[in-house]
Amino acid sequence: MLKHLTVKDIPGRYKDLVDNIGIEGFRYLIENHGGTLIYVPTLKMVNKLYRNRMIRESFRGDYDETARRFGMSRTQIYNIINEK
Numbered sequence: 001m002l003k004h005l006t007v008k009d010i011p012g013r014y015k016d017l018v019d020n021i022g023i024e025g026f027r028y029l030i031e032n033h034g035g036t037l038i039y040v041p042t043l044k045m046v047n048k049l050y051r052n053r054m055i056r057e058s059f060r061g062d063y064d065e066t067a068r069r070f071g072m073s074r075t076q077i078y079n080i081i082n083e084k
Contacts, residue, residue, distance in 0.1 A: 002027055052080045 005027060010018050018026045029038075051070070059066050059081055067077045 002030060005030075052083070055080050 005023065007015070007018055007023055010026070014026070021029075055066060055070055055077060058069075059077075063074045063077050063081070066081075067074045070077070
């Protein structure tokens with residue numbers, strides 16, 4: 001039955017979501033996460049995760065150089081490199 005779901009069947013408060021992720025994406029959410037609360041991270045959080053990965057991947061042992069390259073303090077770089 002879910003495969004026959006169209007945008008016309010979607011309640012108004014979900015139409016913006018369907019406009020953004022499409023009807024297939026909405027069907028996926030219903031099938032896999034229906035009835036659960038989902039936290040969607042902020043863009044700031046996703047950017048921070050990406051930045052931290054870039055720092056770890058480009059780190060060559062010099063905290064000061066990495067700090068200058070990313071415009072951060074040596075302590076911040078040290079904490080990111082040594083996260084567990």
